[in-house]
Amino acid sequence: AQAVPTALLPADAGDGAVPSALLKQDEQLELLERLDFVVRNIVELRKEVEELRNSLQDLAVEIVGEVRTHLEETQRVTRRRRFPFPRERSDSTGSSSIYFTASSGNANTDDGESEGGYTTANAESDYDRESEREGEDEVSCDTVRTVRRDSLDLVPEDESPLLLDSTLEDGLGQLLEQADRLHSGDERDRREGFQLLLNNKLAYAGQREFLWRLARAHCDMWELTEDADERRSYAAEGKEELELALQKWDQSAECHQWFAILCGQVSEHESIPKRIQAGYVFKEHIDKAIALKPQDPQLYYLLGRWCYQVAHLGWLEKRTVSALFEAPPTATVQDALQNFLRVEELSPGFSKAGRVYIAKCYKDLGNASAAVLWMNLASELPGNTKEDAESEKELEEMRSVWEE
Numbered sequence: 001a002q003a004v005p006t007a008l009l010p011a012d013a014g015d016g017a018v019p020s021a022l023l024k025q026d027e028q029l030e031l032l033e034r035l036d037f038v039v040r041n042i043v044e045l046r047k048e049v050e051e052l053r054n055s056l057q058d059l060a061v062e063i064v065g066e067v068r069t070h071l072e073e074t075q076r077v078t079r080r081r082r083f084p085f086p087r088e089r090s091d092s093t094g095s096s097s098i099y100f101t102a103s104s105g106n107a108n109t110d111d112g113e114s115e116g117g118y119t120t121a122n123a124e125s126d127y128d129r130e131s132e133r134e135g136e137d138e139v140s141c142d143t144v145r146t147v148r149r150d151s152l153d154l155v156p157e158d159e160s161p162l163l164l165d166s167t168l169e170d171g172l173g174q175l176l177e178q179a180d181r182l183h184s185g186d187e188r189d190r191r192e193g194f195q196l197l198l199n200n201k202l203a204y205a206g207q208r209e210f211l212w213r214l215a216r217a218h219c220d221m222w223e224l225t226e227d228a229d230e231r232r233s234y235a236a237e238g239k240e241e242l243e244l245a246l247q248k249w250d251q252s253a254e255c256h257q258w259f260a261i262l263c264g265q266v267s268e269h270e271s272i273p274k275r276i277q278a279g280y281v282f283k284e285h286i287d288k289a290i291a292l293k294p295q296d297p298q299l300y301y302l303l304g305r306w307c308y309q310v311a312h313l314g315w316l317e318k319r320t321v322s323a324l325f326e327a328p329p330t331a332t333v334q335d336a337l338q339n340f341l342r343v344e345e346l347s348p349g350f351s352k353a354g355r356v357y358i359a360k361c362y363k364d365l366g367n368a369s370a371a372v373l374w375m376n377l378a379s380e381l382p383g384n385t386k387e388d389a390e391s392e393k394e395l396e397e398m399r400s401v402w403e404e
Contacts (some may be wrong), residue, residue, distance in 0.1 A: 054229065072398050185215075191221070197213060212258050215259070219265065235265035253288075257286070261304065264278060264279075267279075297342075298350075300340070300342040306331070352381040353391040
């Protein structure tokens with residue numbers, strides 16, 4: 001009787017009346033599901049309105065930023081043209097070296113810097129010649145602008161990515177190496193890596209290796225940010241980058257991997273149907289990534305996580321899946337265990353979280369001795385990530401339950 005809403009009591013019932021089961025249990029569940037559906041739709045509508053408002057604000061900020069960049073570039077060109085003393089210049093403008101800023105991730109303010117966040121060794125000397133002969137002023141400026149435009153233009157959608165010249169290619173290699181190093185660092189390093197890639201996006205947005213690292217940096221920022229709206233924004237922007245990349249590079253395991261992860265991050269605060277739909281997309285792209293890169297332990301770890309979550313879907317989630325999809329996703333704890341063990345086979349001690357999941361799988365399967373063994377093995381590994389720290393808490397909870 002306590003499960004029946006008060007609104008279902010007869011109108012003439014007194015305060016002390018006991019509610020009677022006017023609805024059968026199936027009808028009560030159906031009513032609760034409908035109410036839950038209405039509430040979720042209202043919440044979803046409110047979120048969409050908020051996202052629309054945020055997107056309009058972001059658009060305004062982007063327009064202001066483009067105008068400011070144009071004005072700053074105009075002022076830099078004017079300042080260079082007025083430089084009174086000619087300087088010695090090299091014979092070849094094609095051998096300019098590229099040095100990427102690494103200290104703070106922000107672009108230098110030196111006169112030799114371009115919009116992409118890099119410095120050319122001969123940038124000033126190209127403009128020094130203009131102070132020698134006024135008659136060649138416009139020709140020189142046009143030449144410099146043409147060279148800059150050729151090196152920074154984004155790749156047209158209907159064309160293949162342009163090949164970089166040797167100088168830009170060397171600079172890209174240095175940038176990617178630095179981005180990988182920062183990604184493996186602490187919170188400050190990862191924030192710096194994200195800013196570094198943003199500073200160079202204009203120069204290398206048409207390069208596959210750059211794009212998936214930029215998407216990975218968006219994932220890093222999603223993990224480092226606590227605000228829900230900011231997290232959603234980082235994940236959505238990274239997902240957009242890779243949606244375009246996958247149209248050109250469908251054979252890139254890294255693009256599929258980080259697209260799958262970003263889909264999961266975007267759906268974190270979505271309704272149950274959207275989360276389930278994102279789960280289908282996640283599985284599809286992880287499978288493609290494994291087919292392209294079958295020796296990557298990270299991919300099997302992600303697939304193991306997916307299998308474990310599907311195997312532990314709640315009652316309401318299972319009902320939603322059955323109602324919305326003809327072929328619901330299926331996975332068992334045994335499937336998850338096989339993937340986590342594959343991770344250990346490819347890279348022993350790959351992660352603390354992975355070993356904790358193995359212990360959880362054995363515990364769910366009723367193999368207590370194996371669960372204790374993997375709990376001990378997990379304790380031997382340091383916690384390097386936020387996920388590892390969360391796994392350490394789960395490990396402590398499992399130990400406390402076991403001791404009881």
